[in-house]
Amino acid sequence: MKRDFQSFLLYLFGFLLLWEWLRPIGQLTTTDHIEMFVIFILLSFTLAFLRMKWIWQMIIKLWFIFFSVNMFHYGEGFFQLGWLTFFTNELTTNFSRIVARNWLGLTNEFRTFLLFILLWLMVYLVHYWLLNRKRIFIFFFMTLIYITVLDTFTLYSAKTAIIRTVVVGFAVMGMLTYYRILGKEQVNSDSFTTRKWMRPLVLMIASSVFVGIIAPKFAPIWPDPVPYLKAAGNKGGEDVAGNGIAKVGYGTDDSRLGGPFIGDDSIVFRSEAAEKNYWKVETKDHYTGKGWIPSESTPFRIGGEELIPVSPIPSNVETRDESASLLMFMDYDHVIYPAGIQRVQFQRDYNLEIDSTKEKISILNGFDSSPIAPDSYSVEYKVPNYKATELRETTAANPQQIHAEFLARYTQLPDNLPDRVRELAESITEKETNWFDKAKAVERYFGGSGFTYSQSDVAVPGENEDYVDQFLFETKIGYCDNFSTSMAVLLRSIGIPTRWVKGYTGGEFLEYSEDNSSKQIYEITNNNAHSWVEVYFPNQGWVPFEPTKGFTNSVSIDFTNNDGTTPAAETTATPTPKPQRNLDEESGSSKKTEQTFSFSGFWLSIKTFFNQNGEWIIGLAGVVIGAACLMYRLRGKWIPRLYLLQFRLRKKDENIGKAYLILLEQLERYGLKRNENQTLRNYARYIDTFFASREMSKLTDRYEQYLYHQKLPEGSWKDSRELWENLIKKTIA
Known part of the structure; x- marks a missing residue:
């Protein structure tokens, strides 16, 4: 397929469909640096669209993979080859673990490498379906199943993903159907025919999506299958803790620990304190073999600003007094506090209910004793300085x-x-x-x-x-x-x-406090x-x-x-x-x-490197640019020499097709340009007149014979190559 706008759209749609497979990974797994995997897909499709030689594609992709692995997992510079030796040993070790089916023993470096290889394979398959088979329905259907299953059984929300996939899938299937019809009917396409086909396709997709979004939706006829399947899976078998992938955050039930989880950067609170602290919510004391439960206790209540009797620090331990302010973003009716807490101060009249066993401090309304979640409060606490002796x-x-x-x-x-x-x-x-x-x-x-x-x-x-x-x-x-x-x-x-x-x-540092320069503001999610x-x-x-x-x-x-x-x-x-x-x-x-991965940090490191090595970089860049310009100017000399080496060892008669086209390019590069409506025979006579020979006409006769009959007498390439080489050499003499 030509490198035109239509083929560009096909590659773009293939990239968007494959991107949908990566979007949930960042939410449902601990896989990080998703943007680098997306860039790898984009790079792979770009190289395929530019029709770069397969060897150069492989070199560029492998360089990107090794660069990414180094950036993700190793602290050494990319050109310090010590990490590469270690990574090579890791590959050998992990392959042996695969043979032994020790899946949990695979290292993160190897899993990153495998994900890149999988994406490489998927890009190849999408490219094959788009250009060779001109069919994408199977991949489109698999993508829909993938995101809908994740939407049903995980925390991933695929509402917009389904819309994106349907739009892209229908568009690419419509285009491929158009190209298949053209090929079957042997009809040449032009811009008018293409517009006649694409306009109703775009209108159909747009109207379908619009109607689908605004149309009323009925309530589900079937019940949610997830609770049923989870319950069925536990009958007569193991009780799966956490019911699959949990979402990170504070929870009250710790009786069944284990299993994976997904991240959540929702803000819980911001603290203004002199230093970063660990913040307590509760403790638990009874281990069951599967998790933790608290012992029974009788909670008691105190006034909102009374001294809190929670694990006081003994008087013989050296301490210093500190305070911190908390601005809450989540509606929690319990106090989040540092060790050594003394008092809590609120802006309103609240009471505290203390569970002495769990040391959990609940906040109650001062009027009706109902649980309440304040917007902010401050805590006074003592920071101990223990002595090892x-x-x-x-x-x-x-x-x-x-x-x-x-x-x-x-x-x-x-x-x-x-x-x-x-x-x-x-x-x-x-x-x-x-x-x-x-x-x-x-x-x-x-x-x-x-x-x-x-x-x-x-x-x-x-x-x-x-x-x-x-x-x-x-x-x-x-x-x-x-x-x-x-x-x-x-x-x-x-x-x-x-x-x-x-x-x-302690969370992430945001800034120093404007009211008190000795305190910093941290964000806890x-x-x-x-x-x-x-x-x-x-x-x-x-x-x-x-x-x-x-x-x-x-x-x-x-x-x-x-x-x-x-x-x-x-x-x-x-x-x-x-x-x-x-x-x-x-x-x-x-x-x-x-x-x-932080692009801002990455950009800062690049700027620092350039500031430290600016003169060397500018000098090296000047040499490289100068060499590139010289190579470009002399391309008429060295490019044909490469072609001479390339075809010298070839023996098949079919080589004349490619060799003749290369000769036409070299002649045009030499300055003997072929006119737009000039036939090959007329152009050959013009070349022979210029060089005072008959070689171009003879070679053209053989090329036309191959072009119309798709074969030549056996051994013809040997004589044709001699004619071709003589003409090439005349352009570099």
Whole structure:
């Protein structure tokens, strides 16, 4: 097909149809950098439209794939080849895992590579259906099924996607039908015929879409199949936690943990504080083997500005007073607060209801005690500065310091917890003598290379499986719920009291406060929902720990010894650094979305590179441009030499067709231009007159014989090539 406007439209419609397959991936999976995959599709269709040689297409596509893999997963520069060696080894390792059917063991780098290869294949198939088969109905129908199934069974909304797909699908099918009719009837197309066909097609599509949008819709005749299928799937089998893919954010039911989730950047609140904080909502203390539930408690009420009796920090711990203001974007009737909370201040008269077991603080209207969600409030809290020497004082549960009932509650574990969980905890902590070092050892254990943070490839424990046991020994892939629950259970198994905490990480820095330059404003979204662990020390209270791989909380611990020295294995805790744009915030029922590609950051890095290397770049660009201009000016000399090399080894008689057309181009490049209405025979006589020979006429006779009969006497190409080479050489003499 010619590179005209009609073929451009076909390629464009093929690109739009394939784009619809990528749109849901960014919402339903943790796949990031979707825009780069879209650019790859666009690049592939562009190369196909330009009819570039297949070898150059392959080189350009492979370069783009390797560049993207390097940008997504490696910190080294693209031209530092160390990463390429590592990635090559990764390919070998992952292929062996495929042979072993270890699908969960495939690395993210390899999955990115596979997605690019899949898109490459799909572009080829769409190109084949469009140009060779001139049929696209199957792909169009598959696209409709794909987006409608996702719309039915997932959180993806395909209303506009269906409209886009129908419009593009009908348009491309109409165009292909037109081209098939032209080919079947052997009719030449012109602009008038094309307009006669396309105008009613556009009118039909536009009117169909318009009527479909404004027409009244009846209520569904059949009930929603999703609840039925989910219920049917659980009959007599495993109870699937989370009912499939969950949406990130705060939720109240944590009795069944596990399974993948999708991100949600909806804003929960904005905070104005002196530093980034972890924000608590509630804690839970009873582990069931599948998740967490709270023990029973009797809530009590206090006045809105009274001192809040929630896990007070012991007086022997050094603290400093801080305050923060919260501007709420979601209607939550509970307080979101940092550890060490003292008071909450509202603009109206509210009361607080405190669940002492969960430490969840609900907000009640001061008039009728009904739950209410304020637009804003401020919190006063104390920030502790723990000392490692004091934390290390606890080596065992002293009955005089810890009540037996308290210890039993926070070391509770299910009776059917596998023994290997306790054995693992003992092996991790066997060299430590106190609770703090044991807790730090378990915390460090999850930072090892054996564990992987993932939001999508997260297993759900079966009916007879334990949630923690599955994560520790089977999958080792999960998000914050997996890491925090596992740390809590490991410590409980060796008698250290722990509890599971839900809330939010510190969010993303927006700006410094205009009213108070010492405070910063942070934005916390559903993607910042998170879970972590608190360990109880009799002389220090509840101390937070962060086991989730890739995350660090803001707790301050002074590792200085009593003699003023710092152990080599420890580092003194430093205050939270001045805020930077942080794209790595977390999630989970409590979950995280991975870092997204920032075009602004990418552009800034390019500008910085040019500022640092501007003179070299300008000089190199000048040399390249000069060389390109010289090559273009001398193209009449070197291009025909390439053609001579290309055809010297060819022996088929059919080569005369392509070789003759190349000769015509070279003669025109030489300056012997053929007139618009001039026949080949007349043009050949003109060339022979110019060069004083008969070679062009002889070659033209053989070309016309091949053109009309589609064959030549066997061995004709040898003599024809000699004539062709002589003429080519005359143009470069």
